[in-house]
Amino acid sequence: MPDKKLSRKFPTDLGSWASLKKHYRDPMRSTTLKQLFERDPQRFTKFSVEACDLFLDYSKNRLTEETRDLLVALAADAGVPAAIEAMFRGEAINLTERRPALHVALRSKLSDQVALETPGVADIWKTLEQMSQFVAAVHQGELCGNSGRPLREIVNIGIGGSDLGVTMASRALRPYWHADMRFHSVSNVDGTQLTDLTRELNPAETLFVICSKTFTTQETMANAEAAKRWIRRKLGADATNDHFAAASTNQQAMDRFGINPRFRFAFWDWVGGRYSLWSSVGLSLALVIGMDHFRDLLAGARRMDQHFRSAALAENMPVLLALVDIWNRNFLGSHSQAVLPYDNRLDRFPAYLQQLHMESNGKSVRADGCKVTVDTAPAVWGEPGSNAQHSFYQLLHQGTQSIPVDFILPVRGSADDESQQQLAIANCLAQSEALMEGYTAAEAKADLLASGLSDGEAKLLAPHRVHAGNRVSNTIVFERLTPSTLGQLLALYEHKVFVEGIVWGINSFDQYGVELGKRVAKSLLGAVRDGAAYGGSNDSTRGLLARISRLSP
Helix, strand or coil, X not given: CCCHHHCCCCHHHCHHHHHHHHHHHCCHHHCCHHHHHHHCCCHHHHCEEEECCEEEECCCXXXXXXXXHHHHHHHHHCCHHHHHHHHHHCCCCECCCCECCCHHHHCCCHHHCCCCCCCCHHHHHHHHHHHHHHHHHXXXXXXXXXXXXXXXXXXXXXXXXXXXXXXXXXXXXXXHCCCCCEEEEECXXXXXXXXXXXXXXXXXXXXXXXXXXXXXXXXXHHHHHHHHHHHHHHHCCCCHHHHEEEECCCHHHHHHHXXXXXXXXXXXXXXXXXXXXXXXXXXXXXXXXXXXXXXXXXXHHHHHHHHHHHCCHHXXXXXXXXXXXXXXXXXXXXXXXXXXXXXXXXXCHHHHHHHHHHHHHCCCECCCCCECCCCCCCEEECCXXXXXXXXXXXXXXXXXXXXXXXXXXXEECCXXXXXXXXXXXXXXXXXXXXXXXXXXXXXXXXXXXXXXXXXXXXHHHHHHHCECCCCCEEEEEEEECCHHHHHHHHHHHHHHHHHHHHHHCCCCCCCHHHHHHHHHHHHHHHHHHCCCXXXXXXXXXXXXXXXXXXXXX
């Protein structure tokens, strides 16, 4: 149980929170972005920050220097600096599970002195070396399938944090794939992914990497058992030994499954699922991009860690990104946030951030067990531009809600034709400008008249073309999507989420909301699979089971 002595004040009890509420009521509630830019020609310079290889422009937010000062004061009052140090020292900041949250240790150097007394930390570098040797052996053909064929098809079997991170990163880093290696992922329990995948895989060249801390995750193990049946059917009963690797803490379960002891990779209970990419859960990614590039990913994240730990709050990129989000969420009243990368290789990045934000901070109970007094995580969603411009941007521009946007923009693309990335850049900048500037009825009518419409026609059509504007956004710019910049970007958002959790007073590192549905599903499986009597009292579930039974083969 959480220790009451470790509880913080409610954010609404802090003087800085009260000052922010007053500041919002007067003058910020009626202040527009256009007015802010008109009043200060240096606004872009004042409201942008650079860290590592990333540049953040947050000038298109409805805030002033006073707003920022008050937000920084809020972070200080909420204990953010002390919380940052507690994380790096390896204190049990995951209060409900009484353990550290030490993803930062996974990408640290021994000389960083990050929580060296924490059990398992000293084994990080040993595990990385084991991964390096394994990856090199696969790439050099020293480790082969049971028929002597090279292992070229890497299939990650996991779910949640054991799938989203490696899948997102493998797609983002497609130009860095090792020659002849291919990445695939299987996560959903319905079996369709594996069924479709096995139709195109050569089993003799396939290596499955099972990622499950407990080696009991229902979806993961259902897919793993199905994959084992397929391999044995195709290659023989003894093929498991050469075609399966695993990242897990459960040695006995790996014994029962038949994982080769040399193909097992450790990680520790302080590695949360959504932070596990940096651990041996990233083995599938390392096999595809090579261990040197995987270490570059870790090094990029470490650079952002060092910035986060050392920079002053007012110049700290993760802290500022978090505080802007808190301002938009708790004072301006936003309910969701769109993440829009202008590089199609980041097509799974919004989904990755959905889990990071909503599983971490989708809480209504504080770390001390009391109910929260403010709104916590917004819904996070998005797709790559410019595809999304022809989809939901209509709502962003003319919908009834004002939805904050994070634009993610590499300057140099990885496609063959650089001019296409220039077109993507123009689209990204145009969208952020249009969201801010809007398009008035007078401008719409004037343009319609100039196109040859009559005054009556122009007057009728103009309201449909009005864009309210005054819609806020951040833009994160970097030169190119590389393993290092991807690592920086992921660490940036990890720390942003952590800061928000500290201010809201919640534990960002447990996920009990994920567990209840799993438990109920286990109780229903017999009724679905074997026709056993339903033991619950929910009439809707009873009726649905009866309908499903009639439709089942």
